[in-house]
Amino acid sequence: MRNMWLAGPGRRRGSARHGTISVLALIGACLLSLAATQTTSAQPVADTPDTGFTIPFAGAPAYEHLAPTQMTSPDQLNQPLGQELADAIAAQVGLSRADALTEQQYHDLSTGGGVGGSREAAGVIVACVEILTNTVGRPLYSEVDGQSTPSVLASYGLYVNPGGLLQSPANADAPTRQVNTLIAPGGFVGNWLRDNDAVRSLIALYRSAYTVQAAYGFAAQQISGTAQLVTNTKAGVSSEVGMSMAPPLWIVNFALIYILNPALAAEMPAYWAPIPPPIADAIKASPNGQVPFSDYAAYFG
Template sequence: MRGTGLAGPGHRRGATPHRRTISILTLVGVCLLALSATQTASGEPAADTVDTGFAIPFAGAPGYERLAPTQVTGPDQLNQPLGQQAADEIAGQVGLNRADALSEEQYRDLVAGGGVGGSREAAEVIDACARILTNTNGRPLYSHVDGHPTPSVLASYGLYVNTSGLLESPANADAPTRQVNSLIAPGGFVGTWLRNNGATHTLIALYRSAYTVQAVYGFAAQQISGAAQLVTNTREGVSSEVGMSMAPPLWIVNFALLYILNPSLAAAMPAHWAPIPSAVADAIRSSATGQVPFSDYAPYFQ
């Protein structure tokens, strides 16, 4: 699942920072041209835009920002899932509907490594991605922290705790949600599996949706965010940090991917984003790997 989600590939060897910057700006420019020139029956962005506090490319394609999670306004919204009704409404506005999703049988085959050309290894990565991106209330992840299995629910922060007990962004190079990119790339395992298992219509629907334009913004955002993969949000003079998976383009990309797998997965994604406690954000940014021991920072999330 691209972007965090399924996250972007690493820097090309030999590319200079200057050339990478030009390439990223060019990609975003192409998206803006495509957005203004292409009219589709579904997934068309709204004419009005909202100030989410995220800057380009972290804000994503203009017109879609309003569909992404808003900042929490109270503790009751923290890590709350979207719910199915909201998920179906958002799907419609990005150009998807339930008929585009895999059937129950196709979904079970894919995540079990079955079907024509199935892979257990690929299935495990896809399943891990879904669990990380839906780490909302009632769906804890379990990790080994100080030798003990420990639950955590952190989706609104755009963070998760990996199986080794390290706190990181889902866009971290270590995360399944980053490593899955080779599977979802054009011509990769997922596209091939869909075509071989009677789900070509699902693949076509995905590429015709907002997924395509948002994926380019997500790629650009990740390329300039270093090991930490955190995003700065600034509204009314107040700045805060959140994990890459909660930035509008990455959230919408991952939403689209989960929705075509199973609409109930998209319904379990976080409805709101929350600022990462500053001490935690500083520690993640200071880490060479973008990871810190969860045991050292768990009290900030209690």
């Protein structure tokens, strides 16, 4: 999901307390049951690249190469995919523009309209998309030390919540973690799609790499504790990044957002960046996986 849904760029509707959207946890039991029947046009790659991630954080080998790679130059930090690359990735995970919601369907879902629409659910969805597409030109604004402060941290797999706390998007307090009540079987999103002539989009999503990757992502989140960070080790160097940048979670989120609006998927981060060690250590040491952004903002330059 990406942001011009309910709120304008750089604004966030709702808060983590909505407790309703995590494009990361995703449909639990439904995902696992669908994994066995997953079909997609993408083909397995003969030589899986050494991304530095391990199972389950690497996801299905056939799709690992589609996820963002570690940045190699400062100018890549928090840069978005762009539409051309987003469309190419979509094709390889089994999706096309024809599978996405129509402009009217997208507008209705994201504004609480349509049959059975909900402004509260729409606000949560918008917040989720804003977090996952917090790239250059799309800052999030939070209250930090009494001032409205922008931040752009998508490549790190981190974000600053409305109250000024730095955390992983997979933190239990984040909208991007609390998705189950909206997209679980029988939940709001599935019902809305069925009631608003968008079953084709739902079917396309389940037939794509989304299904198998969601199973890996769900497993990864269950073993990552409160911090919800992922360790990457390549060429003997270990670093950490937020859960949303691990291949299966990134691809799951990409597929969801692309189905909603391909232009928003194009705003997702194209590269991941290691979290500065003092910040990763602090998040892991925190009992709730959150630390004050004001204490660590300087590490991001």
